[in-house]
Amino acid sequence: MFGYYRVAAAVNKTSVANPAKNAKEILTLITEASQKNVSVVVFPELTFTGYTASDLLLNQTLIASQNDALASILEETKHLHTISILGIALFEADRLYNCAVVIQNGKILGVIPKSYLPNKKEFYEKRQFISGRDITRSSVNLLEEEVPFGVDLLFTDQKDMTFGVEICEDLWAVTPPSNHMASNGANLLFNLSASNELIGKHAYREELVRTQSARCMATYVYSSAGVGESTTDTVFGGDALICEYGSTLVQNERFSLENSLISADVDLERLKWLRINESSYGDTRRKKTRLIQVNTLAKINNIERLIDPTPFVPSRHTDKKHRCQEIIQIQSHALIKRMNYAHIQKAIIGISGGLDSTLALLSTHKAFEMMDWDIKNIIAITMPGFGTTSRTKNNAIKLCETLGVTLKEINITDISLKEFEAIDHNKEEHSITYENVQARVRTSILMNMANKLGGLVIGTGDLSEIALGWSTYNGDHMSMYALNAGIPKTLIKYVIESYKENKKIAPIIEDILNTPISPELLPHKNDTIMQETENIIGPYELHDFFLYHFIKYGAKPKKILHLATMAFDTQYDEQTIHKWLKLFLKRFFTQQFKRSCMPDGPKVGTISLSPRADWKMPSDADFDAWLNQLE
Template structure:
């Protein structure tokens, strides 16, 4: 049979269609209709000749068509040996998936060559389920031809990026960081302008999250020509605060020229312990949460007094894990970091080192262990390191990305993580932290259901008003069983 209405399917994961040469150049390529009717793998057999610069345009066409169709696109052109008369062929071969080129060959080879790439059809199916633009396409009548099922695989050819939120190419750093900062800053500018608020109030600890929130708030004020003295940074030392983090917080505020206030929460917390009859020497969750809520209460009340907006500092990774105190650091008036995961926060903060006046401070902040500093320190050293409790953030961000972005099931996430972190984490370690991630992600949804507004920065958001709708009492057990 012939025709652009033919689709070949294994009735499980794969459905493919074939178009010819300049079909791809058409205003409405046949592959559009094939994709609308379920084809997730598109082939093009072509006789596209070589002209100066044409191969770049051809690769862009293939890549963008794979993105538009939410599919994989496999392109193969006539080889050098088929050149004739005034026409020269280069044998260009390309494999693209959802807007990214996975593989392409060296043109003008006198020998036959073959390129291969791994294509994730499950990922493409999930994208189509979640992208509303895909369901808008009109479907046409097609003829279906059954083919054999694809074989299962045990290893991949393609590289799996262990840091999917972070740009892999250094050349992208300035552009990507500028974009993130602008999204944060302009989101805050709009909120403050709309509410006719002139001051921002932010708790500053000397840690990663509060540092980025402060720097982005400062950038917003600079963009608008607002007086940075109207940024009120509050450092609130408690039982676990070390001189290192407190010093970094103070030095950063002084370098930025903002207003700095210090409110020691030790006495406030002791009075709260006494009020609820909690032993101050019992270092339980209650001991920690009393301090977290004391800090939030101070910030809210200070904002009330000053007519300011409380800037939230919690990041996307913490929101996913529920690593916050309900109605404590969980709450703010604008959650500036809520769209940025921890691994990306570290990346953006490092970008601010271009400001030489704060470069050394940032270096030390980046070098400081991640900690809420809620348990008493020992000899002025942090004893409560977050990643020793909940696991490495680089793993959790990897889990989050593949779980939310592509709907990967636990077994697949573990398989991909084993590839991405080969030599760093073994399967047992990955399974341990993946189970913790899933358990916390499901049990902590109630916090996300009432989280404050914050700017969506990347393709993943856990805001109940944006992309994430989930019941607070969803059952995690079926997901954990996959890892047994």
């Protein structure tokens, strides 16, 4: 469903050296996974015998009992489409291999041997097993059936899912097999493990799985042996977790005496396209692999996952201070470099009392503080016009006075009227011309003032406005350095809010945050804003959501619509979201010409629309294919 698959990690109750008893618990978990429409479920290492069977694994009776148990599982799962990955000890060519067996619909799809065998301290696998890391393009007779055998096996549904399997210590190696699996197209990785519990090991293990999912740009599903294993010398906690591209999606409670099954819906389509969009993945060396076609998988009818409505904003409140400081540092040092290079120590900013100019002013102020430059060399110019209200004007003035910057007020009404007269425009006709004349007058004043004072005009337009083209060409669209160009509107609010820690400006910041977003180009009514941007082009929180998914991994409009409907379930209905998504697509395509000549500005997050760096697009591209896909 839109590239999402439901995957699971199971930890079964284990009786050491009792495959028949273990098979009953395994079947219970496979059945549960199937009922949940799980595509693939992974179990711990040596699932049937228990990892701690030790030298009993060298006994014919245990291996025979294990094979009988596997046969019973195959018989009982013939009708199930869920793929199960189970751990077995495989006797082949007079050698014993620690293996994963992949099964579906009562058939064995393939067997993967363990590559790296731990043989230090409490681990002594080389006592029983042989490494299978050199086994490729081979097969093995298992339960009287010839099946693919080797470390070169990958499994695919020929759609968005390709998965590979490694076993426990393989992940801890300098070069895990999963690296090669990922470089050959596996976007889903499974690990059958038996990792014992030690002080601090749990956190390190999670970090290992999480970072491997990031390095491989994949989903990593991990299942480790549980408390039923022998405690002769070690204790196993039954750790299970699912990570996707550097984030932990779900993790079980360790030390459970019962069966455990965790699942997550993972976006494998997104991972495929992220590899194209964001990394040097394509330069990784490919190896020869065998691709095994799986049967039809269980389908999910709904995505059971929290879809973040504000993907640009940190989801954890604890990250807030750190993230905001990082953004401010990026902006401030970007400006310092530009001003030093230009041998300029004066900054010219148009200040309106709105969000964007507020952040630009605060970050510029921070840069001047860092360099111990004279704060009075920040020249903030407020330029009231026909639509300016006392609320925004007063907030702009109070903020400038509190920060101690130089404040100038230049009323643009008379200049705009002269412009109307020069081009024979009726001042009562409140058209786009009426608005854009004012925007260009303001930019002209800023540029001319910069020339006069030897300053740098700081652009205030943000990433959301750049995406929508919500600016006047060669008006507020232009500056000498676009300080906010890498920050979307939802994140700007977030960063400005962090400045409330400064008690002197906190009340001003609070009122700016609560002021409706408006260019204030149309006349106000009784000192009330009559032109609210989000009533005209739609909510910025929706547009930022669209922008993230559209640019980050090239999501199709229909998928963006579905995810947005989930994310904003209680705020907007599907019809409303569809309306604004359609507008977003049209404006994103038709306004590229403004982005093609936008001024320099620092990249702050993972998405930028700079034509010199992240986003190169023709200004006359047709958007019919995207609108048709949406419909």
